[in-house]
Amino acid sequence: MEIPSIVGAGLIVIGAGMGIGRIGGSAMDAIARQPEASGKIQTAMLIAAALIEGIGFAALFAA
Amino acid sequence: MRSKLTIRLITLLFFLFPFISMAGGEKGAETDIKSEIKAYIQHHLEDTYDFGLWSYTTDEGVHEYIGFPLPVILWDNGLQVFLSSKFHHGESVAQVGDAYYKLDHGKIYKTDAEGTISYDETHHATNLKPLDFSITKNVFTIMIVSLLLFFVFSRMAKTYKTSSIPSGIGRILEPIVLYVRDDIAIPNIGKKHYKRYMSYLLTVFFFVWTINLLGLTPLGINVTNNIAVTFCLAMLTYLITTFTAKKVYWMHIFWMPGVPKLMRLVLAPIELLGTIIKPFSLMIRLYANITAGHIVLMSLIGLMFIFKSWLGSSLSFVLAFGLGILELLVAALQAYIFTMLSALYFGSAVEEHDHDHAH
Numbered sequence: 001m002e003i004p005s006i007v008g009a010g011l012i013v014i015g016a017g018m019g020i021g022r023i024g025g026s027a028m029d030a031i032a033r034q035p036e037a038s039g040k041i042q043t044a045m046l047i048a049a050a051l052i053e054g055i056g057f058a059a060l061f062a063a
Numbered sequence: 064m065r066s067k068l069t070i071r072l073i074t075l076l077f078f079l080f081p082f083i084s085m086a087g088g089e090k091g092a093e094t095d096i097k098s099e100i101k102a103y104i105q106h107h108l109e110d111t112y113d114f115g116l117w118s119y120t121t122d123e124g125v126h127e128y129i130g131f132p133l134p135v136i137l138w139d140n141g142l143q144v145f146l147s148s149k150f151h152h153g154e155s156v157a158q159v160g161d162a163y164y165k166l167d168h169g170k171i172y173k174t175d176a177e178g179t180i181s182y183d184e185t186h187h188a189t190n191l192k193p194l195d196f197s198i199t200k201n202v203f204t205i206m207i208v209s210l211l212l213f214f215v216f217s218r219m220a221k222t223y224k225t226s227s228i229p230s231g232i233g234r235i236l237e238p239i240v241l242y243v244r245d246d247i248a249i250p251n252i253g254k255k256h257y258k259r260y261m262s263y264l265l266t267v268f269f270f271v272w273t274i275n276l277l278g279l280t281p282l283g284i285n286v287t288n289n290i291a292v293t294f295c296l297a298m299l300t301y302l303i304t305t306f307t308a309k310k311v312y313w314m315h316i317f318w319m320p321g322v323p324k325l326m327r328l329v330l331a332p333i334e335l336l337g338t339i340i341k342p343f344s345l346m347i348r349l350y351a352n353i354t355a356g357h358i359v360l361m362s363l364i365g366l367m368f369i370f371k372s373w374l375g376s377s378l379s380f381v382l383a384f385g386l387g388i389l390e391l392l393v394a395a396l397q398a399y400i401f402t403m404l405s406a407l408y409f410g411s412a413v414e415e416h417d418h419d420h421a422h
Contacts, residue, residue, distance in 0.1 A: 039246075043246075043250075043403070046396075046399075046400060046403070047400075047403065047404070047407070050348060050400045050403075050404065051344070053348060053352075054344035054345075054347055054348045055344075057347050057348060057351035057352070057355075058344070058347050060351070061347070061351070
């Protein structure tokens, strides 16, 4: 049985969403612990989020 | 005070314009509104040979187009230059000398005087395609933005010759330039080498940002929706990284220090592949983000024509407005991330180790 590609797209969105959610949550934790380092944490967070997003989009195009 | 009010009114109209232009395009077609909206979005994502602002169908059934034509430059046994108005928006055959050209799905094909286009079984036109160097909408926009940035920044640079206090547009742009230098370039590349890359980082940041912002205006510009454009930008980053890379960079790719000998042989192809994947992800990220934003925004506006009630329309307006604000953020964020990751790659290229410890 062939699985429609839209199911794949849904799975990708779930995966990417969980990934970015975890990054965001961890960054919030980190900022709460060390508010003075918030700038650095934000930068690292954005980079990590961008990397996940890139993979997510690549997979979406494949789906 | 009155002029301020006028400016505000004009700004408001400017931002409401996409709704109006969309409404214009939909008029007189009650049959299949969903596929109509799909086609409209599809059309928006394509590069065109003329700078069209909007089109509508009159009560007599005549298509009216508002916009201006752009030059078409073809190489087909010699240079052929003519205005895209000769195509009449794909409705007629353009005759140049004794050659005939016709638009089919946004591409130029060579045809006979009647404009017959033959298709193969997969519905691809089999006609000859002349080499195309046309100033299309995207090329035109890139030229305009380049000129604008050049004009603004050379004016800004001039003011620093007389005093170190910024004036005019420099008051807004100086903090952004400093931000790119102090928060993107220096932390990622390092104090020693960052100056070589500043011109590229600033150019790419302001170019991508301006183009993304222009994509949100009602002019229907969508340059970063074009994968060829983001490919060129990513290629520039790749070339600069490759050609300015120092010994340490190549050593980390081909002969990773600090790992067992056998492992180094396995790591080398992976690392080599990584150098290509990095600019590839840059290309996909910018392209996909902006394209997705445009599609969702236009679909939300399109909801108005599906619901056809005051409730649905207000819902669609609120959603589209909120998403528009979010897209403003995305426009800046994508420019920032592109610059940031470019700086990161440059940083890895010029990294130096005055210590021997492995990592």
